[in-house]
Amino acid sequence: MVKAIKVMLLPNNVQKTKMFQYAGASRFAYNWALAREKENYEKGGRFISDSELRKEFTKLRHSDEYAWLLNISNNVTKQAIKDACTAYKNFFKGLQKFPRFKSKKRSMPKFYQDNVKIRFSSTHIKFEGFSSSRKANKQKINWVRLAEHGRIPTDAKYMNPRISFDGLNWWISVCVEFPDCRETLHDDGVGIDLGIKDFAVCSDGVKYKNINKSQKVRKLEKQKRRLQRSISRSYEKNKKGESYCKTNNVIKKERLLLKLNHRLTNIRKNYLNQTISEIVNRKPRFICIEDLNVSGMMKNRHLSKAVQEQKFFRFRKQLEYKCSDKGIQLIVADWFYPSSKLCSCCGNIKRNLKLSDRIYRCECGNIMDRDFQAAINLKAYGERFAG
Numbered sequence: 581m582v583k584a585i586k587v588m589l590l591p592n593n594v595q596k597t598k599m600f601q602y603a604g605a606s607r608f609a610y611n612w613a614l615a616r617e618k619e620n621y622e623k624g625g626r627f628i629s630d631s632e633l634r635k636e637f638t639k640l641r642h643s644d645e646y647a648w649l650l651n652i653s654n655n656v657t658k659q660a661i662k663d664a665c666t667a668y669k670n671f672f673k674g675l676q677k678f679p680r681f682k683s684k685k686r687s688m689p690k691f692y693q694d695n696v697k698i699r700f701s702s703t704h705i706k707f708e709g710f711s712s713s714r715k716a717n718k719q720k721i722n723w724v725r726l727a728e729h730g731r732i733p734t735d736a737k738y739m740n741p742r743i744s745f746d747g748l749n750w751w752i753s754v755c756v757e758f759p760d761c762r763e764t765l766h767d768d769g770v771g772i773d774l775g776i777k778d779f780a781v782c783s784d785g786v787k788y789k790n791i792n793k794s795q796k797v798r799k800l801e802k803q804k805r806r807l808q809r810s811i812s813r814s815y816e817k818n819k820k821g822e823s824y825c826k827t828n829n830v831i832k833k834e835r836l837l838l839k840l841n842h843r844l845t846n847i848r849k850n851y852l853n854q855t856i857s858e859i860v861n862r863k864p865r866f867i868c869i870e871d872l873n874v875s876g877m878m879k880n881r882h883l884s885k886a887v888q889e890q891k892f893f894r895f896r897k898q899l900e901y902k903c904s905d906k907g908i909q910l911i912v913a914d915w916f917y918p919s920s921k922l923c924s925c926c927g928n929i930k931r932n933l934k935l936s937d938r939i940y941r942c943e944c945g946n947i948m949d950r951d952f953q954a955a956i957n958l959k960a961y962g963e964r965f966a967g
C-alpha cells in the first residue's frame with residue numbers, strides 16, 4: 581500500500597533562502613507555462629505539450645534576462661510546467677475550474693524534487709543543487725535536517741516528493757510503497773455513532789469525548805478570539821485614509837495567530853488520528869458508521885461551528901484509508917436508516933425524538949443512552965451487510 585508521509589524540516593538560514601528561491605522559480609515557471617497556453621489558445625492554437633514548453637523554457641533559462649533561473653535545479657521548473665499543463669488539461673476535461681495564476685501573496689510556496697535523485701538518511705534529506713561545489717563542506721548545504729528521525733525509510737522507491745511552506749515551517753511530503761500486512765480480525769464488528777456531545781460512541785461501550793469541549797482547547801480558542809480582536813483594532817488604529825497599513829506589531833501578532841491556529845489544528849488532527857487508530861487496532865471484523873449529512877448540518881447555524889470543528893468528513897476519509905490498510909470492511913449505513921430513533925430491543929421507531937432527548941425511553945421498558953443505542957443499531961445494520 582502506498583502511504584504518504586509528511587515530516588517537518590529544520591533548515592538553516594542558507595537553506596531557507598535557497599528553498600524560497602526554488603519555490604519562487606517554481607511559481608514563475610507555472611505562471612509562465614499557463615500564460616503561454618492561454619495566449620496560444622486565444623490565438624486559436626491547440627494545446628502545447630509540456631515537452632515543447634520545456635524546450636522553450638530551456639532557451640529562456642539561457643537568455644540574459646532570466647539568468648537567475650540557472651541557479652535553480654532543472655527538475656523544479658520542469659515539474660512546475662508539467663503541473664500547469666495538467667491543470668490546463670483538466671480544465672478542458674471539465675474536471676476543474678480554469679487554473680489560476682499563482683500570486684506571491686496568496687499561494688503557498690512549494691516546489692518539487694526529482695523522485696529518483698532525492699536521498700534520505702535517517703536524520704537528513706538531500707536536495708538537488710543547493711550547492712554546486714564538490715567540496716565536502718559545501719556539499720553539506722544540500723543536506724537538510726529532518727524534525728522526525730527515521731520516519732521516512734532510507735532505501736525505498738519514493739513518489740512525488742513535494743516541499744512546502746505553511747507560513748511557519750517547511751515540510752516534505754513523499755509517498756512510499758509499504759508491504760501489506762494483513763492481520764487476523766475478530767469475529768465481532770463495531771458500530772460507531774458520531775455526534776457533537778461526544779465525538780464518537782462505540783457499540784462496545786467505549787466513548788471518545790469531544791475534544792473541543794476540553795479545557796485546553798477552550799482556552800486556546802479564547803486566546804485566538806482575543807488576538808483576532810486585537811489585530812483588527814490595530815488595523816483600525818493605523819488606518820491611513822482608506823488604506824490599511826501593516827505595522828511591525830501587526831505582523832508580529834499575525835504570526836502569533838498563525839501559530840495558534842496551527843496548534844489548534846494539530847490538537848484536533850492528532851485526536852482524530854488517535855481515536856481512529858484505537859478503534860482500528862481493536863481489529864473488528866467490520867466497522868459501521870452512519871452517512872452523515874454534513875452539508876445539511878452546516879446549514880443549521882446553531883450547529884455549523886460545532887460540526888466544522890469536529891471534522892467529520894476528515895474522520896470518514898481517514899477511517900476509509902485505515903480500514904483498507906488493515907482489511908477491515910467499512911459499512912456506511914443508508915442515509916434513511918433511523919439509527920437513533922430505533923429501539924434496539926423491540927424495533928419500535930420513535931418518530932418524535934428530539935435532539936435534546938439524551939435518554940431514549942421506549943414503551944417496551946427499554947431505557948438507554950441515546951448515542952449508545954444508535955451505536956448498537958449501527959452494529960446490527962453492519963451485521964446484516966457484512967460479508
Ligand SMILES: [Zn+2]
Pocket residue numbers: 923924925926927928942943944945946
Ligand atoms: Zn422498545
